[in-house]
Amino acid sequence: MKRPFWRTLAWRLTLAFVLVSALALGTVGLIAAATTRSEFRAFLGEQAQATLLADVQNYWQAHGTLQGYRPPQPERHDGEGGPPPQGAGRGGPFISFSPWIVLDTGRRAVYATPDVTPGQRVTDRPAIPITVNGQTIGSLVPSGRQLHPDRRGEEFLARTARALGWAMLGAAGLAVGMGLLVARTLLQPLEELRRRIRALQRGEAPAPLQQSSTDEFGEVLEAFGEMHQDVLRNQQARRQLTADIAHDLNTPLSVIAGTLEGILDGTFQPTPQRLERLYRETRHVAQLVNDLRFLALADAGELQIHRQPTDVATLIGEAVANFREVAQRQGVTLDTVLETPAPTVSLDRVRITQVLQNLLSNALRHTSPGGRVNVSVRADQGQLTVRVEDTGSGIAPEHLPHVFDRLYRADPSRSSGGSGLGLSICRSIVEAHGGHIQLSSTPGVGTTVTFALPTT
Structure with missing residues (x-):
């Protein structure tokens, strides 16, 4: 009876192949997504730093001082934490939400941030000097705020995630196909072995072996083919032995029975020649029986050797x-x-x-x-x-x-x-x-x- 596919070894191999591939692809996908977002944010940070440096340098060259400088504000999106930015025309003092704070040469804040007031000295953070024509005019220190991508950045990350997802789906489909192909390739010798076992059970001669591989499966098939030939040869030999023994026993027993029957009904006289022939035939039968008994003892490891x-x-x-x-x-x-x-x-x-x-x-x-x-x-x-x-x-x-x-x-x-x-x-x-x-x-x-x- 043919078993359902989900109970076959091919299904198990395919499922194992797919699960391993899915685990590997999922791990790679998560790492790739996290790495992409992290690297993109690092890129935005470097870009924001370069933009801010250039803006500060231009302001200083135009005014000769950093007093009154206000940095450009990053684009914000709904859902981002913190209060909205304030400035001229917004009904309150200016507060920067930039990831950087501009300090003057005395390391005092040029403008306010959520955690620093104007003129407050900031000395507990690493500083990046700002120079113009070799002159240090101030420095940048991190504000501690995380820079979020703008709308275009978010769209870029979303497109990247979609592309990665489609790639993973394609790879998963390829894994299924490869799993089925590998399972079929690996199990084909087993199917051939199963057919040959059935043929052996039916007593059929083995078909010529189509050697499709030289791996362990191929060696197993070759060994089984040789065993199949040996089994059939031994079966034929046993049948031949049975026929030989039957013939060798039948001939002397027929002679013995016929001679004794003739002696009993008076057809033959029990002459010494007839009795000698009966004795020879009896010895022949006894010798054949002794040979068979000898081989049985040898097979059982009970052959006695008297040295x-x-x-x-x-x-x-x-x-x-x-x-x-x-x-x-x-x-x-x-x-x-x-x-x-x-x-x-x-x-x-x-x-x-x-x-x-x-x-x-x-x-x-x-x-x-x-x-x-x-x-x-x-x-x-x-x-x-x-x-x-x-x-x-x-x-x-x-x-x-x-x-x-x-x-x-x-x-x-x-x-x-x-x-x-x-x-x-x-x-x-x-x-x-x-x-x-x-x-x-x-x-x-x-x-x-x-x-x-x-x-x-």
Whole structure:
């Protein structure tokens, strides 16, 4: 069922993107507005100071004194605090509401302000000297009143605020679009991953991966694609194993059942030859069951290794001797080479013999008459290395990475002749001894299996 958009991760990412952008834009907008107003007022103050200085200098040049000087009054607006300005024709004494006070050379106020009377000395404020032709004629000190912008200044600030507001709205809209785009870009790999998970649940083969990014999401998709392939391959291998086991069990059991039925109804006589064949088929079934049980123990980590000091040369000699007759019947030369004196190693004699039997059986099975199988042994640097080399048909390169995988067959067309467990069993035994095993092969040339065990 498709979930509502407001419950999706895309909505959450977009909302987070918008909220962060709105917070940043709001902060920047408030700071910009406050800074603009502050700087504009500073500009007005500097302008008022320059205007007042020029006016005082002109007055002094015209009258030779500051006596009787009255500064120009700033434009006032409704709502500004303080009494209205007074002057000639206003019914009262002159009171200046300028942000500056003009002092004479004795630092006495030239005119009245709300907090200073004419002639009052003002010495507690920083002064700016007023000079004419190098002569100091007085000074300016701040009156303490705040200079408000006039009507044009207020209009300028209002236009600036509107422009800033529109810019913030545009940026917010852009943030929404960018949030949706980023959310879609980030979540596209997750959507692809979701589709692939559904395909895996349905048992479908994965579609080719369209690698759109090389970031962590791309790596996750690539890893999942590889896992998907592995799962399908393992499922196919399990199905093949089930078919192989069913075939391998059905064939001997059918022979056993048919022979016993014939003996019971008198069709066959229980001759030694028939009983021997029944025994061989029973052994085959028992061996298959034992292999499966062995792998189950290895999977559970319960494989028991019973180590004992073992003469490696004797062990390998006995294992090779058991296959000499088979090699002679096939017309294959079977040799043993001791490259260095074989030491005595603590190992599980039965399990290592099982490894050698599996490797020799595989080598002889795939080597044509006139071919050769060599078993070489070398002890060096605390490690015993055993190599089984044949001149058989070899293995195709695409199968080499999987030859030790359980349930894997290099030749899927073979529906009988083994369950593909031999090399898996060999690897489990060697690794249980703390060693490692590897295989190399060239089609048409032969195969070499090498396993190494620690000697200490």
